[in-house]
Amino acid sequence: MPPTLASLVHHSTLKLTVRAGEGRLETPVRWAHVSELADPVPYMEGGELLLITAMTLDTDDQEAMRRYVRRLAKAGVVGLGFAVGVHYDDIPPALVAAADEEGLPLLEVPRRTPFLAISKAVSAAIAADQYRSVTAGFEAQRELTRAALSGDGPGDLLARLASHVDGWAALYDAAGTVV
Template structure:
């Protein structure tokens, strides 16, 4: 399962706090990206946790924050991480309100949590998911090879049906069923 905003919030080393968008924490995070551009949208693909310090934003301007957050939401950004203690001691109310209005998850990043730690956590979770998929693929291949060598058509079809969580059937040249798995197939 890909990392989600909730899994990052629950990551004990990151110490992230949800400030808005609590109802959307189950969103998968495809990547974590830091950007101080006033408009990072042209460089986003969707699914990112965007990390900012608001270096080039007037985060206290309600209308500017509504436009900024709306564009991020339209671009498919998964959430926004705001580092406190850099340019702003706390997340400005204008940004919190805009994120809440848009339903965009807003995470407070404490000064002691480097953006790199968040990026590494996302990367590690994505790598673990990919490793699990590769490992499962090799296990499936071993099982299917074993059945092909010694289990006959019925054993191979049963193993295949189990791997795809469905059913499998073997037909002869005339279209007649030779074997099927599971029995109800």
């Protein structure tokens, strides 16, 4: 399973705090990206946790924060990580309110947690998920090969195949009739 915002919040070394969007923490994270652009949307693909310090944002302007958060959410950004102790001692209230209104998860990143640590945690979780998938695929291939060579007939092979694809499997003859 790919990493989720919840898995990052529960990561023992990151010390992230949820400030908004608590109901959407089970959202998968495809990548973590750092950007201080006022509009990073052209550079996003969707599924990202965007990490910011808000150097270039007008965080006192409630409407500007609404537009910013709305653009991020519309672009498919799954969460916003805000570093406190860099430019701001706390997340600006206008940003918290905008994230809350939009339902976009907003994570407070403490000063002692570098963005790189979050990126590495996301990358490691994605790699582990991919490794599990590849390993499961190889194991399925081995099991199906053993079943094909066992001489127990196509029924056993089809049953095993169906269990691996979490569905059904059928064997057809040359005329298209189910055997």
